[in-house]
Amino acid sequence: MIIAKPRLPGLLRGIGLALASAFMLAYVLAPIFWLVSSSLQQEAELTSIPPHWIPDHPSLANFRAIFLTGLGYAQPSANGVDPTSGGFIPSVAGNLLPAMGNSLIVAGAVVLLNLLVGVPAAYAIAKIRFRGRSAALYIILATRVVPDIALVVPFFLVVRKLGMLDSLMSLIITYLAITVPFSVFVLASFFEQMPDDLDRAARVDGCSRLQVLLQVFLPLALPALVAVGLFAFLASWNEFLLALMFTQTAASQTLPIIVAGITSDFTVSFSFLNAAGVLAVLPPVLLAVIFERYIVSGLTAGAVKG
Amino acid sequence: MALRLSHDDRAAYSLLAALAVVLMAVTAFPILYSFWISLFSINLRRPRSQPFVGLENYTHVLGDPVFWDSVGRTAVFSVIAVVSVLVIATLVAILLDQDFPGRRVLAVCLLIPWAIPSVANGLMWKWIYDANYGALNGLLLQLGFIHSGMIWLGDGSKTIPLIANAFIWKEVPLAAILLLVTLKAIPADLYAAGRVDGATAWYRFVHITFPALRPGFLLVALYEAMMAVRHFDLFFLLTEGGPGGASDVVAWRIYVETFRNLSFGTGAAMSYILAIATLLMSYVLIRSMARKL
Numbered sequence: 360m361i362i363a364k365p366r367l368p369g370l371l372r373g374i375g376l377a378l379a380s381a382f383m384l385a386y387v388l389a390p391i392f393w394l395v396s397s398s399l400q401q402e403a404e405l406t407s408i409p410p411h412w413i414p415d416h417p418s419l420a421n422f423r424a425i426f427l428t429g430l431g432y433a434q435p436s437a438n439g440v441d442p443t444s445g446g447f448i449p450s451v452a453g454n455l456l457p458a459m460g461n462s463l464i465v466a467g468a469v470v471l472l473n474l475l476v477g478v479p480a481a482y483a484i485a486k487i488r489f490r491g492r493s494a495a496l497y498i499i500l501a502t503r504v505v506p507d508i509a510l511v512v513p514f515f516l517v518v519r520k521l522g523m524l525d526s527l528m529s530l531i532i533t534y535l536a537i538t539v540p541f542s543v544f545v546l547a548s549f550f551e552q553m554p555d556d557l558d559r560a561a562r563v564d565g566c567s568r569l570q571v572l573l574q575v576f577l578p579l580a581l582p583a584l585v586a587v588g589l590f591a592f593l594a595s596w597n598e599f600l601l602a603l604m605f606t607q608t609a610a611s612q613t614l615p616i617i618v619a620g621i622t623s624d625f626t627v628s629f630s631f632l633n634a635a636g637v638l639a640v641l642p643p644v645l646l647a648v649i650f651e652r653y654i655v656s657g658l659t660a661g662a663v664k665g
Numbered sequence: 666m667a668l669r670l671s672h673d674d675r676a677a678y679s680l681l682a683a684l685a686v687v688l689m690a691v692t693a694f695p696i697l698y699s700f701w702i703s704l705f706s707i708n709l710r711r712p713r714s715q716p717f718v719g720l721e722n723y724t725h726v727l728g729d730p731v732f733w734d735s736v737g738r739t740a741v742f743s744v745i746a747v748v749s750v751l752v753i754a755t756l757v758a759i760l761l762d763q764d765f766p767g768r769r770v771l772a773v774c775l776l777i778p779w780a781i782p783s784v785a786n787g788l789m790w791k792w793i794y795d796a797n798y799g800a801l802n803g804l805l806l807q808l809g810f811i812h813s814g815m816i817w818l819g820d821g822s823k824t825i826p827l828i829a830n831a832f833i834w835k836e837v838p839l840a841a842i843l844l845l846v847t848l849k850a851i852p853a854d855l856y857a858a859g860r861v862d863g864a865t866a867w868y869r870f871v872h873i874t875f876p877a878l879r880p881g882f883l884l885v886a887l888y889e890a891m892m893a894v895r896h897f898d899l900f901f902l903l904t905e906g907g908p909g910g911a912s913d914v915v916a917w918r919i920y921v922e923t924f925r926n927l928s929f930g931t932g933a934a935m936s937y938i939l940a941i942a943t944l945l946m947s948y949v950l951i952r953s954m955a956r957k958l
Contacts, residue, residue: 376765383757387774390834391781393800394789410803480684489677490670493955499684500954502692504947506895508916509940512702512923512933513695536691543684544954568676597782599898604924615784622788622902633792639785647780651773658839659846 394640397633398422405630421634424448429456449627451620454609455638458617465527465613466595469534473542473591474584476535481546482572486558503540507600515604525607533605534595542587545661549583550576586657589650593643614639696940703933710927722934732918732935738825739914743893745829746836750889751882753833754840759874761841762848779838787902790831794818794903818904821911828899828912836892840885847881848874887950891943915939 397405399417427433428448483489484496514533523529553576561571577584599615606612621627621635647654670678706718726732761772778786793800794817802814818824851874859869897916900906906913906921913921919939923932 373765376760376763379756379760380765380767380771383760383771384774386753386834387778387838390789390793391777393793394785397792406798408798408803409807410798410800476683476687479680483677483680487673487677487680489674492677495681496955497951498688500951501944502688504891504943504951505692505696506891506936506940506943508895508897508919509699509936510692510695511919512929512936513699515923516702516929517695517698532691536687539684539687568680572680593780597784599782599784599901603901615782618782618784618788619902622784622791629792629795629798632788636785636788636792640781643780643782644777647776648773651776654776655772655842658842 391640391644394633394636397630398637400630402628402630405628421631422638424452424631425455425634425638428453449621449624449631451617451624451627452631454612454617455614455635457609458612458614459638461527461611462596462613462615465530465534466592468527468531469538469595470588470591472531472535473539473587477539477542477546477587478577478580478584479569479572481543482550482568482576484543485547485550486555487568499540499543502536503544507537511600511604514601518605524605525611526605527611529605530595530598530602530611530613533601534591534598537598537601538591538594541661542591545587545590545657546580546583548660549580553579582653582656583660585650586653586660589646589654590657590661593646596643699933700937702929703931703937705930707929708927709929718930722930723938726931726934726938731913732915734910735913735915735918738912739894739916742825742829742832742896742914743890745826746832746893747886747889749829749833750836750840751886753837754844754885755878755882757837757841758844758848761845775838775841777838778835781835783835783898784902786831786835787899790827790834790899791818791903794827819908821908824904824908824911828903831899831903832893832896836889840889843885843888844878844881847878851877884950884953887946891947891950894943894946895939 393412396412396414398421399419400411400414401416401418404411404415424433429452431453433448480499484492484499510533518524518529518533557575558571561575562568566574597615598613599619602613602616603619606616618635618639621632703722704717704719705715706722707715757775761768761775796802796814796816796819799814799817801817802811805811806814817827855873855877856869859873864872895916896914897920900912900914900917901920904912906917915935916939919932919935922928922935926932
């Protein structure tokens with residue numbers, strides 16, 4: 360049915376919408392704009408009053424320093440002047456790229472494991488009426504609301520006892536547990552919407568449950584798989600609390616840990632600090648912008664019923 | 666009598682096996698283990714003596730005014746956060762529910778705060794609030810609202826609202842997307858009927874849109890309250906509980922008790938109290954989610 364939603368008269372409505380849109384864009388984008396602008400300014404310009412909202416002489420010196428030291432082509436300065444005005448490179452600069460690598464490995468592994476563990480479980484919940492189904496459903500949903508801070512103490516003691524502190528494995532396993540309930544829920548809502556006839560017809564043709572899942576459901580579920588993969592990736596890339604507890608050295612420190620360290624390091628210039636922030640923000644923002652449709656439909660599927 | 670499993674039961678259990686192992690080992694076991702730990706006096710500073718103390722950690726925590734002060738701050742933070750998120754997200758959802766050129770651009774931009782890491786969010790706002798060179802002082806000075814730079818995070822009376830603001834900015838997108846779903850579900854003929862009856866836009870908002878949004882409000886409020894009550898990252902990044910304990914919330918208290926005082930027993934007791942509080946809060950949420958499947 361196509362009946363328009365309530366509308367104000369033309370011109371008034373146009374002005375109202377334009378104003379509201381401008382307001383919303385400013386609210387959402389202004390802080391990010393300032394982060395990026397700050398990362399491109401020279402330290403002298405950045406600490407001038409009033410602030411230069413748009414850099415007079417944008418410079419990529421911070422990013423060059425991060426990549427050159429990260430790849431081993433340059434060394435951090437022992438001491439000296441600022442990176443953006445004279446080539447000083449803070450000692451943490453070289454840690455950013457390796458930390459980004461750690462974050463990528465962890466997030467990638469968590470995505471794969473989420474799909475491996477989550478897809479079969481979601482299919483069972485959505486398409487098989489088995490004994491204990493509602494109990495399973497409640498347990499999965501309840502684990503979704505356990506606060507991560509409540510798991511920190513036992514996680515830490517167990518990880519320490521297993522000798523897994525300061526390893527990527529401890530992060531991968533705990534992130535999997537944190538993300539997989541939501542993945543199952545989103546996937547199950549998606550499978551649920553697929554006709555039962557599809558399931559029945561395939562099994563009449565002699566397919567096993569697993570074959571039905573792999574050959575009939577999975578290809579159709581691609582948008583849901585993408586959404587779930589993105590959620591798991593972003594959650595792992597962004598996670599801070601557990602990484603703060605488990606990681607100790609560059610061997611396992613993820614990007615948020617290094618960036619948090621820089622935030623409270625008074626020897627690092629404001630300009631460099633913002634560059635580190637941009638580095639952490641860029642990958643998730645690109646993913647969100649590129650896959651916006653998948654994310655919104657996934658969030659909607661994972662949303663609660665009113 | 667042996668439990669008889671149908672073919673379907675067995676298929677389902679084997680498909681669920683991997684998930685069950687993960688959740689048992691990495692969620693259920695830690696939760697139980699955490700309760701066990703909370704019954705001992707464990708301090709890593711004296712690893713040889715870890716006596717069983719029963720519920721003493723709980724009575725100690727619940728009788729500690731420092732803990733209750735942090736509960737109070739958590740409550741203030743959560744109320745500010747939840748109310749603001751609801752108001753802003755409702756406005757955003759109503760805007761995105763309209764049909765106009767540029768709507769897609771707005772929808773895409775809206776996802777940006779949702780996607781960025783909380784650490785980057787903390788860094789960004791800490792720099793904006795900076796007392797010497799921050800953008801907030803810069804902007805207010807340029808606009809003539811203030812005549813000299815203000816101290817923001819360092820002023821205990823402003824700390825909680827300022828941290829809440831950073832939290833709200835990041836939480837609005839998800840809340841708006843969820844509310845938009847509820848809005849889209851309002852049947853258009855309801856509005857058509859309202860228009861035929863000559864209802865004004867305001868009347869239609871109050872009597873059609875608002876009531877229809879109510880269930881969405883409830884669930885978003887619950888979800889955001891859960892997120893706010895447990896929030897840790899911004900408190901760590903922006904103020905470390907300061908100045909002078911002004912942002913010492915429950916999540917921060919758990920962190921300090923456990924990893925700075927190394928008192929794992931009371932830390933676990935506090936986490937358990939927090940977990941039970943959120944679980945009670947989320948009961949409604951869980952039930953309505955289960956109804957969906």
